Amino acid sequence: MQDNLEIILCGGQTFSWTKEEDCYSAVLNGKVWRIKEFSDIKDEYLKNYFDLDFDYVSVREELKAKDEYLKEAIEQFPSLRILKQEPFIAMISFILSQNNNIKRIKLIYDKLSKNYGTEIEEGYYSFPTASQLKDVSVEDFNAMGTGFRSRYLVDAINKVEILEEIPTLSYEEAKERLMSIVGIGPKVADCILLFGFHRLEAFPLDVWMKKVMNTYYKGKDVSYFGSYPALAQQYLFSWIREKETN
Structure with a gap:
């Protein structure tokens, strides 16, 4: 299991955050934010930014049931979520x-x-x-x-x-x-x-995701992932990058 705060803030969906010695920092909404872990997210702006009100648990279970690759990806990055950026x-x-x-x-x-x-x-x-x-x-x-x-x-x-x-x-x-x-x-x-x-029907296909689709999902298209393909994409994107670069 990986540090999911790092994979969210430094994994390619945002470039606003800097990993400092003892925290992650960013300037957003006219303010400097510093957080160490999810429990630091108490402000309403950050709660919305981190999409804390969305039911990720149900979606994760739905995606895990689809195949072994999604199951492995979700278990590796259980707290991964989509940030709501400007x-x-x-x-x-x-x-x-x-x-x-x-x-x-x-x-x-x-x-x-x-x-x-x-x-x-x-x-x-x-x-x-x-x-x-x-x-x-x-x-x-x-x-x-x-x-x-x-x-x-x-x-x-x-x-x-x-x-x-x-x-x-x-x-x-x-x-x-x-x-x-x-x-x-x-x-x-x-x-x-x-x-x-926050359009969760989007499915960005970069070089990493093209590799995932060609290797593990040949013959399948975005409809395979159900109602929230964007979440499947983020789990698989993080999983393949970790798998191929470490």
Whole structure:
């Protein structure tokens, strides 16, 4: 069984959190948060952020009954859950995720925060808002190390109003709308829908999940996972990464 707080906060669904010597810290909602374990989550904002009111127990049991791979994944990461992140942060984060790794995405995320965000406490910066980034050029983003993603970021910031439409759209419509932004394809759109809008029908297919589907679920599609494919995806994604990298 793994430290599920670490797998949630440092496992690729968010880049807001930093693992410090004795806690995890993040600047969210205009405040610096520091937590060591789930029992530290008492504030209403964090309860919602960590989706503590959702019945994960029932969904886990339903998924465990499907096959041995999900059973193993869920038993390895029993407290894994989907964070409810701010849509704009999720959009920018997952544009940065393209052809990138967690360590480097986090580095760029922190650079953007320090250069364009607001200092909340000494050394702790909020992630910049769309208005704080609206005048940032492709060249400015390049200086942050965003590479080919720079022009995608500029287009996304110019079209930020799209995010306001998403809650009113069906999953398919929302995905298509997000993909009207330059550089957002099916995988990134699904990540934005899942982590920024808590659309649990999303099923991001990155290289890890393609490997899972081709190796363990050949001939099956997302419908196999029932009503909450996003949760199956997160368990399997964490499981295969742990299995292949350790």
